[in-house]
Amino acid sequence: MKTLAIVQARMGATRFPNKVMLPINGVPLIELLLHRLSLAKLIDHILVATSTATGDKQLAAHVRRLGYEVFEGSENNVLDRFYKAAQPHRPNTVVRITGDCPLVDPEFVGAITAPFAPCHVDYLCNRNPSTFPDGLDTEVFTYSALEQAARDAKTSDELEYVTPYIRESGRFTAQNFANDSGCSHERWKLDEPADLAVVNAVFRHFGPRINFG
Numbered sequence: 001m002k003t004l005a006i007v008q009a010r011m012g013a014t015r016f017p018n019k020v021m022l023p024i025n026g027v028p029l030i031e032l033l034l035h036r037l038s039l040a041k042l043i044d045h046i047l048v049a050t051s052t053a054t055g056d057k058q059l060a061a062h063v064r065r066l067g068y069e070v071f072e073g074s075e076n077n078v079l080d081r082f083y084k085a086a087q088p089h090r091p092n093t094v095v096r097i098t099g100d101c102p103l104v105d106p107e108f109v110g111a112i113t114a115p116f117a118p119c120h121v122d123y124l125c126n127r128n129p130s131t132f133p134d135g136l137d138t139e140v141f142t143y144s145a146l147e148q149a150a151r152d153a154k155t156s157d158e159l160e161y162v163t164p165y166i167r168e169s170g171r172f173t174a175q176n177f178a179n180d181s182g183c184s185h186e187r188w189k190l191d192e193p194a195d196l197a198v199v200n201a202v203f204r205h206f207g208p209r210i211n212f213g
Helices: 029-038 054-065 078-086 106-113 143-152 156-160 164-168 195-206
Strands: 003-008 045-051 069-073 093-098 123-125 139-142 174-176
Touching (some): 003 078, 029 045, 045 054, 045 078, 054 069, 078 143, 078 156, 093 106, 093 143, 123 164, 156 164
Parallel strands (some): 003 045
Antiparallel strands (some): 093 139
């Protein structure tokens, strides 16, 4: 397998519990996210990495009913969960998407994935610095970088947030994917209850196929 997209999601988010299963115009958030991501070019396989916590069983069952693979791993060591989800596939490239981004843009995911191999870097993202709306965050990195991070990362931040070791250890090459016009002030994610009205309004107006372009 060449490119694996992993959606990191769980029900027990501190600020907004159960948000990944909230209905957006009648459809669970995770279902909309996966539908949109499935439209992205250059992605060979999609899976959801959640935890073994009892509260995540509902999420895992729903995702499996949709026909997607689910990996259930550590609740707190998210880096370990992420690595073990990818390990059986041993992809060349991993794309990381978080479960609070229902407006993930399939065209943008394809656009950032396409130049990854030609760049000859270990890590490519669109948030260093951020020039896209908050909620379109996408990270692309090599499986070998993920493997080394899972082996060597130690701090709580490195284990909880997956990519700090890759971004900050100095052991990997990195590049940023920038937008022509900075719009990082826009908020397109579902991180707290106040965001729900915005996300609902966007889907109600444009439908599930809306894209950033």
